[in-house]
Amino acid sequence: MQENRFAVVAEVGDRIADLSTPRPIVDEDRMAANISRVQSYMDANGLRFRPHIKTHKIPALAAAQVAAGAKGINCQKISEAEVFAAAGFEDILITFNILGPQKLERLSELHENIAGLKVVADSTVTVDGLSAHFADRKPLAVLVECDTGGGRCGVQKPEAASLLAKRIVEAKGLVFGGLVTYPKPQSASDVEAFISQTLALLQTEGIACPIVSNGGTPSLFEAHLVTSATEHRAGTYIYNDRSMVRMGHCTEDDCAMHVLSTVVSRPTADRAVIDAGSKALTSDLHGFADFGAIVGYPQARITSLSEEHGVIDLSNCTGDRPKIGEKLFIIPNHTCVVSNLFDTMVFHRNGTVSRVEEVAARGLVW
Amino acid sequence: MQENRFAVVAEVGDRIADLSTPRPIVDEDRMAANISRVQSYMDANGLRFRPHIKTHKIPALAAAQVAAGAKGINCQKISEAEVFAAAGFEDILITFNILGPQKLERLSELHENIAGLKVVADSTVTVDGLSAHFADRKPLAVLVECDTGGGRCGVQKPEAASLLAKRIVEAKGLVFGGLVTYPKPQSASDVEAFISQTLALLQTEGIACPIVSNGGTPSLFEAHLVTSATEHRAGTYIYNDRSMVRMGHCTEDDCAMHVLSTVVSRPTADRAVIDAGSKALTSDLHGFADFGAIVGYPQARITSLSEEHGVIDLSNCTGDRPKIGEKLFIIPNHTCVVSNLFDTMVFHRNGTVSRVEEVAARGLVW
Numbered sequence: 001m002q003e004n005r006f007a008v009v010a011e012v013g014d015r016i017a018d019l020s021t022p023r024p025i026v027d028e029d030r031m032a033a034n035i036s037r038v039q040s041y042m043d044a045n046g047l048r049f050r051p052h053i054k055t056h057k058i059p060a061l062a063a064a065q066v067a068a069g070a071k072g073i074n075c076q077k078i079s080e081a082e083v084f085a086a087a088g089f090e091d092i093l094i095t096f097n098i099l100g101p102q103k104l105e106r107l108s109e110l111h112e113n114i115a116g117l118k119v120v121a122d123s124t125v126t127v128d129g130l131s132a133h134f135a136d137r138k139p140l141a142v143l144v145e146c147d148t149g150g151g152r153c154g155v156q157k158p159e160a161a162s163l164l165a166k167r168i169v170e171a172k173g174l175v176f177g178g179l180v181t182y183p184k185p186q187s188a189s190d191v192e193a194f195i196s197q198t199l200a201l202l203q204t205e206g207i208a209c210p211i212v213s214n215g216g217t218p219s220l221f222e223a224h225l226v227t228s229a230t231e232h233r234a235g236t237y238i239y240n241d242r243s244m245v246r247m248g249h250c251t252e253d254d255c256a257m258h259v260l261s262t263v264v265s266r267p268t269a270d271r272a273v274i275d276a277g278s279k280a281l282t283s284d285l286h287g288f289a290d291f292g293a294i295v296g297y298p299q300a301r302i303t304s305l306s307e308e309h310g311v312i313d314l315s316n317c318t319g320d321r322p323k324i325g326e327k328l329f330i331i332p333n334h335t336c337v338v339s340n341l342f343d344t345m346v347f348h349r350n351g352t353v354s355r356v357e358e359v360a361a362r363g364l365v366w
Numbered sequence: 367m368q369e370n371r372f373a374v375v376a377e378v379g380d381r382i383a384d385l386s387t388p389r390p391i392v393d394e395d396r397m398a399a400n401i402s403r404v405q406s407y408m409d410a411n412g413l414r415f416r417p418h419i420k421t422h423k424i425p426a427l428a429a430a431q432v433a434a435g436a437k438g439i440n441c442q443k444i445s446e447a448e449v450f451a452a453a454g455f456e457d458i459l460i461t462f463n464i465l466g467p468q469k470l471e472r473l474s475e476l477h478e479n480i481a482g483l484k485v486v487a488d489s490t491v492t493v494d495g496l497s498a499h500f501a502d503r504k505p506l507a508v509l510v511e512c513d514t515g516g517g518r519c520g521v522q523k524p525e526a527a528s529l530l531a532k533r534i535v536e537a538k539g540l541v542f543g544g545l546v547t548y549p550k551p552q553s554a555s556d557v558e559a560f561i562s563q564t565l566a567l568l569q570t571e572g573i574a575c576p577i578v579s580n581g582g583t584p585s586l587f588e589a590h591l592v593t594s595a596t597e598h599r600a601g602t603y604i605y606n607d608r609s610m611v612r613m614g615h616c617t618e619d620d621c622a623m624h625v626l627s628t629v630v631s632r633p634t635a636d637r638a639v640i641d642a643g644s645k646a647l648t649s650d651l652h653g654f655a656d657f658g659a660i661v662g663y664p665q666a667r668i669t670s671l672s673e674e675h676g677v678i679d680l681s682n683c684t685g686d687r688p689k690i691g692e693k694l695f696i697i698p699n700h701t702c703v704v705s706n707l708f709d710t711m712v713f714h715r716n717g718t719v720s721r722v723e724e725v726a727a728r729g730l731v732w
Contacts (some may be wrong), residue, residue, distance in 0.1 A: 156634060264463040265519040275462070284649045341707075
């Protein structure tokens with residue numbers, strides 16, 4: 001179906017308003033402005049910037065991020081790193097505990113092919129597994145993941161971070177690469193406290209820490225407050241979405257991705273049904289009570305999704321109400337998961353299709 | 367990447383427990399039993415059964431459903447119908463209002479290639495659009511979608527259903543195909559009342575109604591209570607999922623799909639993190655407060671998902687707690703959306719891979 005999948009999408013020069021729906025579309029100019037705005041901030045604050053490609057999974061977009069000044073990329077899984085390594089990227093940080101024989105084998109194949117592969121670990125199990133595999137191979141850089149309040153992965157205390165760093169230093173086949181954190185928003189002081197304490201402990205151990213990698217888009221413009229950080233990672237900023245608007249990172253006019261959909265039914269005066277459901281918008285609420293913001297209809301609410309239908313409550317609409325056949329531009333709650341649903345992404349400039357890219361790293365295991 | 371996507375998956379004969387994760391897997395025997403159980407019920411009650419392929423999007427599975435006795439298939443979008451028509455299926459009902467020039471063109475191409483294409487409509491806009499396109503072409507069967515309480519698409523009253531049926535009868539290029547409803551669970555009497563009243567009105571108009579198509583898995587075993595129905599549509603029953611267990615349609619032992627994942631971190635005594643996040647399980651809650659049931663750990667709760675991580679709260683676990691590297695079998699809240707995330711589906715019998723199928727109809731627009 002691959003050829004067909006491309007055939008049915010769109011041609012350069014098509015009008016966005018004429019495209020069949022549902023499908024995500026990306027505004028080239030807004031995306032370029034998002035890349036530029038964030039890179040300028042990182043440059044102004046002397047932070048190396050490592051974009052997370054999980055948001056778009058498209059090598060051409062990562063190339064634009066690097067051309068703007070980014071240093072290396074961030075991947076969340078080996079398959080993403082494989083796709084981007086094949087596209088010529090060398091400095092790749094996989095922020096994930098890699099476990100199991102198949103993943104270790106794929107990881108070492110990848111490591112043989114590029115210069116700057118790095119992974120993270122937050123346990124002796126992960127470190128020892130990496131060491132056993134890489135003991136007689138090209139040494140692999142491993143960063144210690146720290147839970148500075150994000151509540152996901154990561155060692156819980158600076159002492160634990162220092163101990164795990166020491167274990168990496170002493171492990172065959174591994175090189176200590178530094179520290180990584182994915183903090184909760186607005187927690188710069190907590191991050192700085194955890195990291196600076198860890199760096200002090202490492203110093204007493206005589207362990208050099210080449211990289212301190214902070215992350216996240218929501219509080220991206222507070223990255224300079226984490227003075228110990230040498231780099232920042234962020235993904236969502238390239239497209240932005242409704243949750244980033246709510247977090248104050250951007251405005252609706254900075255949202256480069258819309259899900260283009262069509263009103264297919266108006267069963268009652270207060271109900272519209274669109275052709276974008278959970279297989280186009282995803283069910284990510286991200287703290288919202290509805291499933292996206294409809295441009296031009298601020299009082300309309302997407303109250304429920306089935307797989308290929310979205311139900312819109314129009315009861316609060318004081319002005320016009322969308323008609324059957326009308327195209328709606330929806331700002332999704334979360335862009336990264338929408339990218340993951342479609343094999344192709346359509347880009348446009350002022351409403352005219354500028355290019356169609358394969359979402360090359362989606363649909364894969366690992 | 368297509369070849370690679372297959373290459374990284376699994377080989378027939380592999381042990382499921384050895385597969386890399388995260389990935390959905392399907393138990394062949396449970397799936398076969400689900401197909402047989404539902405088909406037997408439909409046969410015993412004299413109902414034609416039309417499986418909805420949106421759940422699996424795999425032609426080989428629809429072939430097994432038809433081999434068991436199903437009459438035709440149900441698709442939710444044109445791209446699904448195109449994939450299944452190319453695989454040899456002729457009797458296809460697309461339960462969607464088809465609007466817009468590109469979709470109408472694709473629909474007529476499809477209609478030229480198969481014998482039994484049918485679509486639905488719930489408005490004069492949809493009917494008139496279909497009629498304008500098919501006026502000088504091979505006539506298309508159009509069924510009237512009725513909202514019998516489901517609250518999605520559909521005309522609201524039997525009178526409106528009868529009027530729209532009459533418009534189809536009188537429209538150039540169209541043939542009235544019957545009535546369709548997708549009701550809310552446990553509403554057999556409401557469905558029967560709406561449909562029987564509509565049939566009476568059609569009779570007074572002298573309009574024959576060849577098909578009355580009822581639908582849904584949750585109350586599937588009440589389908590015989592809708593005595594006016596000539597056929598039933600259902601998708602989820604082939605795999606089943608956590609929401610179907612809650613609805614009383616099946617037990618956990620009837621759930622054929624599991625999402626296989628690995629514990630990658632144990633940051634605290636009460637927290638485990640797995641490699642299955644919203645890009646493997648989806649964020650579909652379907653009324654639950656957590657994101658799936660973990661086989662063997664009934665007290666563990668998947669409390670939050672990021673894209674490639676799932677956070678599990680172990681605080682209520684009185685027995686063993688999962689260890690780093692341990693594989694977990696998760697019954698997803700909703701299987702149909704999980705199928706949509708992966709390019710391939712791995713099937714197994716007693717834990718040994720029996721086949722790997724491409725999820726042929728996923729990732730497409732339209």
